[in-house]
Each structure stands twice: as structure tokens, then as C-alpha cells.
Amino acid sequence: xxxxxxxxxxxxxxxxxxxxxxxxxxxxxxxxxxxxxxxxxxxxxxxxxxxxxxxxxxxxxxxxxxxxxxxxxxxxxxxxxxxxxxxxxxxxxxxxxxxxxxxxxxxxxxxxxxx
Amino acid sequence: xxxxxxxxxxxxxxxxxxxxxxxxxxxxxxxxxxxxxxxxxxxxxxxxxxxxxxxxxxxxxxxxxxxxxxxxxxxxxxxxxxxxxxxxxxxxxxxxxxxxxxxxxxxxxxx
Numbered sequence: 001x002x003x004x005x006x007x008x009x010x011x012x013x014x015x016x017x018x019x020x021x022x023x024x025x026x027x028x029x030x031x032x033x034x035x036x037x038x039x040x041x042x043x044x045x046x047x048x049x050x051x052x053x054x055x056x057x058x059x060x061x062x063x064x065x066x067x068x069x070x071x072x073x074x075x076x077x078x079x080x081x082x083x084x085x086x087x088x089x090x091x092x093x094x095x096x097x098x099x100x101x102x103x104x105x106x107x108x109x110x111x112x113x114x115x
Numbered sequence: 116x117x118x119x120x121x122x123x124x125x126x127x128x129x130x131x132x133x134x135x136x137x138x139x140x141x142x143x144x145x146x147x148x149x150x151x152x153x154x155x156x157x158x159x160x161x162x163x164x165x166x167x168x169x170x171x172x173x174x175x176x177x178x179x180x181x182x183x184x185x186x187x188x189x190x191x192x193x194x195x196x197x198x199x200x201x202x203x204x205x206x207x208x209x210x211x212x213x214x215x216x217x218x219x220x221x222x223x224x225x226x
Contacts, residue, residue, distance in 0.1 A: 042204065
């Protein structure tokens with residue numbers, strides 16, 4: 001039944017490491033998103049993608065990059081992890097044509113701790 | 116771009132009472148307004164939504180109202196139960212490409 005899968009539930013990384021967060025969806029959605037969730041700040045958009053090899057910056061892209069080589073997979077990359085990137089990361093997907101029926105589907109989240 | 120504001124940030128109610136969460140949006144072109152519930156440690160899940168051509172929608176104990184003129188929409192939960200305790204997010208969208216989320220409301224239902 002799980003339709004958006006994030007590869008890791010919990011991650012602990014060291015400062016300066018390169019970190020990859022993976023997200024896979026099996027609904028053939030065109031749109032995929034990476035959000036960061038912090039207490040009191042809600043869901044903040046980092047990057048999103050409308051199509052394969054396409055990416056757009058969200059509200060807080062600094063320190064992050066993304067990759068979408070295949071339609072079903074959207075990766076978030078922390079080039080050099082820092083402690084202020086400790087957070088819950090949520091991936092989501094949506095259908096461009098069918099969003100009025102289904103909205104977003106979220107993954108279970110990856111709780112990243114940078115030490 | 117769109118700006119969605121959500122209030123209150125925290126809400127405590129006694130079991131059986133009603134809870135109301137309000138959101139405002141800025142872009143008059145927004146036409147889809149979903150609400151998500153996120154239980155502790157779980158993913159946000161869609162619980163109800165409303166389109167701009169509808170003023171109110173109800174699903175059992177939850178309802179959503181939309182006032183397009185005032186650009187605000189609200190979530191109403193009646194006869195609250197402890198399992199309603201969660202964080203609720205509102206969102207607005209005018210395309211299929213991006214949703215704009217409110218900052219969330221943490222609802223606690225006190226038994």
C-alpha cells in the first residue's frame with residue numbers, strides 16, 4: 001500500500017559528510033517534492049521537480065541539491081552536512097493532472113541528525 | 116507567490132468538544148484546499164479537501180468551509196476524540212504543481 005518510499009527512517013551523519021536521501025514513488029506522478037519539517041516552522045519546500053531531469057528551487061535550497069534521473073526517483077543531496085540541517089525530511093509526489101482528486105502523497109520521512 | 120497562514124499553532128480541547136482551525140491565503144487564483152493530518156511519527160495524510168467551486172464539505176465528524184471572497188478556509192472537527200490528537204496542516208494550490216502549506220496546528224484532545 002505504501003506508494004512513496006523514503007529509503008531511510010533515521011540517519012546519523014557527521015558534519016561535512018555528503019548525504020543522499022532517496023525517495024521513490026510508484027504512482028507515475030510527474031511532480032516530486034522535498035520538504036523539511038521543523039517544530040514551529042511547518043513544512044518548508046527545499047526543491048521540487050516537474051519532470052525527469054528538471055528541478056526548481058523552493059524556499060530554502062541553500063546547502064541542498066537534487067537529482068531526478070528517473071520519473072519515479074527524486075534524490076536530495078546535502079553536499080556538506082552541517083548541524084543546522086538536522087531535521088525531518090519529507091518527500092511527496094503529486095499528479096499534475098489529477099491533483100484535485102488526490103493531492104499530495106507523502107513519504108514516511110527521514111529523521112536526519114548531523115553530529 | 117501564494118502565502119498561507121494558519122491559526123492557532125496549538126489547540127487543546129476537551130474530549131467531545133469541537134475544534135476549529137483557520138487558514139488564510141493570498142492568491143485569489145488558488146482553487147484547491149486540502150487538509151492533512153500528521154500523527155506523531157507518521158507521514159501527513161490527506162483527510163479532507165475542498166475545491167473553489169464549493170463552499171462547504173463534510174465527512175462524518177470533520178468539515179471544511181471556504182470563503183473565497185475573504186480568502187479563508189477552516190477545518191471543523193466535532194465530537195473530538197483522543198485519536199484526533201495530531202498536527203494538522205492546511206494547504207492551497209492553483210496548479211497541480213505546487214501546494215503551499217500553513218505552518219501547522221498541534222491539536223491535543225484531553226480525555
